[in-house]
Amino acid sequence: MRRFRGLSALAALGALSAATYAGALPAAAWLGVGLLAAHPVVVAVLFALYLVAAWLVSVRVLPTKKVLAAVLGFGLLFRVLMLPTPVYLSSDLFRYLWDGRVQLAGVNPYRYAPSAPELAHLRDGEIHPRINRPAARTIYPPAAQWLFALAATLAPGSIVGWRLLLLLFDGATVAMLLLLLRRLGVPPTAVIIYAWSPLVVFEGVQAGHVEAAMIPLILLALLLRQTGSPVLAGVALGVAVLMKLYPAVLLPAWWRRDDWRFPAATAATVGLGYLPYVAALGAGALGFLPEYLASPEDHNIGLRALLTHPFGFTGEVARGVAMALLFAALAATLVIIGRRAGQDPPGLWRASTLAVCSYLLLVPTAMHPWYVVWVVPFLCVCPSPAWFWFSGAVTLSYVAYVVAPAPLPWWAWLLEYGPLYALLLATAARLGLRTPGALALRPS
Secondary structure, three states: OHHHHHHHHHHHHHHHHHHHHHHHHHHHHHHOOOHHHHHHHHHHHHHHHHHHHHHHHHHOOOOOHHHHHHHHHHHHHHHHHHOOOOOOOOOHHHHHHHHHHHHHOOOOOOOOOOOOHHHHHHOOOOOHHHOOOOOOOOOOOHHHHHHHHHHHHHOOOOHHHHHHHHHHHHHHHHHHHHHHHHHHOOOHHHHHHHHOOHHHHHHHHHOOOOHHHHHHHHHHHHHHHHOOOHHHHHHHHHHHHHHOOHHHHHHHHHOOOOOOHHHHHHHHHHHHHHHHHHHHHHHHHHOOHHHHHHOOOOOOOOHHHHHHHHHOOOOHHHHHHHHHHHHHHHHHHHHHHHHHOOOOHHHHHHHHHHHHHHHHHHOOOOOOHHHHHHHHHHHOOOOOHHHHHHHHHHHHHHHHHHOOOOOOOHHHHHHHHHHHHHHHHHHHHHHHHHOOOHHHOOOO
């Protein structure tokens, strides 16, 4: 009877979540509240339901097939409800559709900015006016461009078509997670942490960010790494890097000194992916990336803000020094993770989790919500309170756009990052008291 009640409670939480996903935007419109302004409140409600559901599955309900079916069924329903909704969180999706259109016209996507006169014949009244940074060339790497071209071929200029394509990749992520959870001896119902995550649903399907296509490639690379296929793992990781560059942080975390095939396969895949574009444009194949790195956004920065702003170190020199130090700290941390982690599946999973969390903690550039999505799959095995919190609280960064042109209010930053740092410090202190060497091996 208790198990039945648990399943009923899970179904009730799923139904409430579905009703929130379906009714939030109409309710905001009825109340006269902007969709972006309402978004943090909607996510807060969904996140509370999500945490209760995750707790219920982990401690109150047995991992039966019925429970897994409910978890996966509701997860799919949440995503389907997002398919027809208007784009309001980010305009990146319109750049994706534009880049795909440019490629189908036979033009190198890195050659011209959307505002270039050479592309005037491709402009329309729906996609082109909504592109961010229209005077800048694309920043997205080759594998992302291939995906944009595929979407343009299958469903030209279609927002729903792009979302459906990402939904297929999202399904692949769930399938990969179930395989990895089985290898680790973790109940399959732990996939609820990914399947019901509001961050994943909104940023992956509603906003349509390309991270949804990157994550299954990372999990495939991890699975291949666990099964002793270094070349194939390197190829999969290389394609993930060609989708979004930052999965490269996993390379030092997974690399071993006597294993040259894995890094060589990763490097060769990335090099071959860029080769045709470099052959045509040289350094221009990097698109907008050099300009972005030369003048990075200061939107929602985390640790760098904590280490500099309270002391008045906000000038260009201080920013450059802080960024260099944090990047160096990140590189050193990744090397340490790789040297100390085990080669067995739990050891590689732990190394992956630590690498992703270290990146999110130490990277000194802008922190948009979709940059955090890739930590969520790893929480299925390593349910860190600190990163659980951040996966929900990072949505507060959208407040900066509601109060624009003002920066992110201090109270939003503090609510977003304060509990993260407090929980990380508390976890570090607890682990340090238990085992002096544990800090380098366990995720916080």
